[in-house]
Amino acid sequence: MSDANEADTLHLVDVLDRSNSSRDFWADRGYHDRPRERWLHLIGWRPSIQRKGQAGKPIGERDKARNKRLASPRAGVEYVFASLARMGGKAVRSIGLARAESGLTLKSAVYNLKRMSSLLEMA
Structure with a gap:
């Protein structure tokens, strides 16, 4: 980042x-x-x-x-x-690189959870 x-x-x-x-x-x-x-x-x-x-x-x-x-x-x-x-894009409204990295990590985790739930529904 x-x-x-x-x-x-x-x-x-x-x-x-x-x-x-x-x-x-x-x-x-x-x-x-x-x-x-x-x-x-x-x-x-x-x-x-x-x-x-x-x-x-x-x-x-x-x-x-x-x-x-x-x-x-x-x-x-x-x-x-x-x-x-x-989900709001890559733009994160925060001050500091560490906070921005945390925000993007959370967004990525939410995406992965949403993707996993859709994959489980198909199975």
């Missing part, structure tokens, strides 16, 4: 789990830049990062098709974030 005024991309090194058996790295357009992709390749990851257009130059059809292909598996993960957004 970091301050709101810091970009998530600044903390990429901190969130990579090198003990993870999967070496796939999935990310949205915000993480796209050539040096970052080369670095991920060098340290053994397989980046699946969506492309973004440059200023005044939209992405081509090939990159649009690639983005669509990469978006499909990510949709299941995005569902979790949409559920959290319906």
